[in-house]
Amino acid sequence: MGMVLTWSELKEEILSLKAAGKRIVFTNGCFDILHVGHIRYLREARGLGDILVIGLNSDSSVRRLKPWRPIITELQRAEVLASLEMVDYVTIFAEDTPYELIKLLQPDILVKGGDWKKSDIVGSEIVPETYSLPYIEGISTTEIVSRIINTKDTNNSS
Numbered sequence: 001m002g003m004v005l006t007w008s009e010l011k012e013e014i015l016s017l018k019a020a021g022k023r024i025v026f027t028n029g030c031f032d033i034l035h036v037g038h039i040r041y042l043r044e045a046r047g048l049g050d051i052l053v054i055g056l057n058s059d060s061s062v063r064r065l066k067p068w069r070p071i072i073t074e075l076q077r078a079e080v081l082a083s084l085e086m087v088d089y090v091t092i093f094a095e096d097t098p099y100e101l102i103k104l105l106q107p108d109i110l111v112k113g114g115d116w117k118k119s120d121i122v123g124s125e126i127v128p129e130t131y132s133l134p135y136i137e138g139i140s141t142t143e144i145v146s147r148i149i150n151t152k153d154t155n156n157s158s
Contacts, residue, residue, distance in 0.1 A: 002052075002082035004090045007104060010053065013089065014105050017051055026107035026127070028055035028098040030062045031077050032070045037113075039084070044133050045111040046086035053089045053107060054081055055098040064096060097122040 005013065014024055027045050031038055031054070046052040056078050062070040070077070078090045093101045102110065102123035110127040114134045124130040 002084065002087040002089055004078045004082050004092075007091055007093075007101060010089055010091045011104055014051075014053070014107075018108075022051050023049035023109060024051050024053060024105070024107040025049035025109040025111055026053045026055065026098075026102060026105060026123075027111045028057070028093070028101075029113075030057045030065070030070060031081055032062065032072055034077075034080055041113055041133055042084060043086050045131075048111060048129075048131060049109050051088045052086055053091070053105065054087060055101050056081065056090055056092045058092050058094040061094055061096060099123055102126065 017024060025045055025048050027042070042052065042054075056074060057065070057070075059070055059074045062074075072080075074092050078092060081087050082090045091101065095101075099122050103126060107127055108129065110121060110123055110130045112121045112132055114132050118124060118130050118132050121130055121132065
């Protein structure tokens with residue numbers, strides 16, 4: 001089971017793990033309503049190295065990206081992510097991007113979902129390896145929430 005750490009706690013862990021020869025994979029996102037797309041993505045990301053670190057958007061940074069979200073609070077999202085077998089560490093960032101966090105941690109591998117072009121992935125210029133993993137069509141938090149709203153609206157209008 002993974003751990004939720006502050007940036008400074010995580011930096012110490014990463015230094016120790018790198019000294020032991022571990023390859024650190026970093027990814028980031030909102031992970032608002034966890035779904036099968038997230039699980040497949042995180043499993044594949046973890047397979048690229050030895051340790052998977054997630055930079056989790058804080059509630060305030062999610063709101064700047066998606067004004068009507070998050071649905072789940074940052075501490076609950078962090079706890080859920082940390083409970084996944086493929087996740088080693090979770091840390092929360094409040095900035096618009098994880099650039100400063102990536103710069104601090106210096107991971108070996110940077111990963112985002114396939115809806116990102118490598119050239120647009122924040123931090124790709126400072127991390128040795130960057131991957132854009134395949135996106136699973138039709139599976140996203142936005143689409144799930146939209147289906148819920150549309151189902152609710154349809155049921156209320158009858």
